[in-house]
Amino acid sequence: MEEPEKGEIFWRNTKLGLGSHPGATAASLLTDDLILEILCRLPVRSVHRFKSVSVLWHDLIADPANRKKFPEALAGFLYTTISNNGGHHHFVSVSGTAAPFDPSIPYLQPNKYSGITQVDACSGLLLYRRYNSKDDSHLVVCNPATGRWVELPPQPQPQPLELANRHTHATGLAFDPAVSSHFHVFHFEETYGGGYITGVNIYSSRTGTWSHRNSGMVEKVTLFYGSRCVFVGGLLYVMGNLNYISNDYVLLGVDMEGKVWKTISVQGLGTIGSSQGCLHYGIASVDDNKQIFGIELWCLQDCDSKELVLKHTARFSELMSMTGKKHRVVGIHPDCDTIFLLSHGRGDTLVAYDVRNKKDGCIFNLEKNSTQRFLAYAPLFSESLADAYGQ
Template sequence: MEGCRDAKRGAAATAADDLPDDAVVEILSRVPVRSIHRFKCVSKRWRDLIADPLHRKRLPQTLEGFFCSDGGGFGWRFISLPGRSAPPVDPSFSFLTKLPGIENIKLLGSCNGLLLFEHGRKPDTAPAYAVCNPATGEWVAVPSAGCRSPDRLEERTELIFYPAVSPHFHLVHICHEHVKLEVRAYSSETRVWSDMVSQKSGWQDGGWKQWVNGGAMLRSTFRGAFVNGMLHLITFRSEYPWENQIVAVDIKGKTSSIIPWPDTSSCPLFVGQSQGRLHCVGRLDEWERKCLKWAGLSIWVLEDYDTGGWVLKHRVSFLKLFGQMSRYVYERYELAIHPDRNMIFLTELSNQKLMVYDMDNENLDAFHTLGHNYGSLIPYVPNFLNLVLTNEH
């Protein structure tokens, strides 16, 4: 039997090697990204075809690692995932030195291969932005959204990019004040910001009234997630009854739906996209007679987007992740999720390690030491397509 199986494998490998290069690349461009890495083992020729920079534009990409700021000032480094030999891009971003207010530059986030920076922020002025594709060296400057009220409670700018639908990117800027909500959207096609909601009478537009009048506020410390063509943001009600929600926003800054958080006993900390579905990680504490019995993370997946059907995917204790169950271990940490595998990435202030937790085999691995002055970690999935990212000079 073993001989038969070996013969079949040999015949399959021979048939694969008989295909011309263009046919192999065309086949590989149509398979899921997880299969690309497995197909490197078919033969040396397939491995070389997949690794060839000329073919990368046609092949699906996956998470390569994280951009990490130095914790203040200008400067970043790239942290590759285990098994990656070298950073796929140069993290110096030399073009940024040409931007005004370089001393206040900040990397805000990423979406499908593009990075979003803000710069020039001062107490009395609103920041401007820059969007770049580090894989191709393209970049474009974006003007300020204009929201600069000192009374703002929460403020954030999110990048939306969906290359399968359009080569243009969008920004959504949300500024929440005590008596006003400002939501502005920017398109790289029109190159202008549009006011969607700027006064109380406008709260009815796009469902914002339900969000603001319900006392909801953004969780500004956690980034949004782009899934199913929508940007998803974690909000919470600041008035009784306290309730956590996830708001879905389209590229024009209009709310499409408000998705209830399924677990009232836990607090959502992070939303992300993995394997085409929205995932949310929550912090869960279980008490017994005023004593902490269990503390950890719960990972949920939105299996049915239309009905809001959440499914509990996994639970892991802080004892497993951090070596202790004390509630103080999660005073500061960051979370990310692998876009194609059942893995979460996390950091914790005390040990300054970047760790990966595999939900399938429950294995925890600390693969990088961050140091004392590390800043935000921004996940990066390369995009080698030529995009519409050119400045007018």
């Protein structure tokens, strides 16, 4: 039998009324606000289990307005290594514990598929592409905490005249369990040869179908190969260049219906992430001589704004105090002002750094030949995945 997590013994006793005065349970003496305040301080798995305590507790925890109060418990990062035998999937835990699931996701690789690639992660769901060949691949969304998954149907094919002129560099997952159990997948289309965004195919798990939207933008945005997508504030963001100018960088944001498109100017090619409900952007600090001397963390405090605000800065002299190496930002903690830095060179060290208090945290050793792409994973212990028909 699985051992109870911290805090669960107390709450089991509370449920039974142990330690309270005769004739009343301890839980009956707590207001909804007090119950929520305590639940917000417990591990995510425990909160999920406490939905079975009573109908009241289930409704409190499941209420979208309340779920926004619960912190996202970052478990770690998914990444891959490349060898002569192909790609290998790994997980680095930020707590030092064992991986919460097999990062190779074996149930997504039946005999007819030769492998899977990591595409994106969002609020506990993972997006993969499984394939036999370049021309035979399918997108799959899964929840590794529950083992449930769904394979997306094929995307709509462009007309024959358009087929030779369109391809994609970015695919992203959009999901907010505090708003809905349904997710969206975005597949951006560009003119051939890395020209500019022409539109996007959007899959909705609510309808089970894809829809196509033209961008309609006057600005010409070119995405980078394998660009990381981030969903926050109802928009999916991805980084690109503006109007074919190599050093004119922007963040492109698109809403769930593909009707709202906006761009936000940024200083350079950095790392984006969602933290504390806001879009964050980490970038190297450069002096007047174009020399890198530190790291900056910017934040979009107002979702309706198109202007990022400088939140924190850190010099390499501070960042190198523990490792003696230079690093770049590859991840941002979803619930606090901590960034994750990958060492330059072989990229075999990941460092947590508290930018608010300017303190190094844990150092994590990675597999050799690690890729430069890391997907943050926070477990979602929801019983269902919309449209799931997998195991």
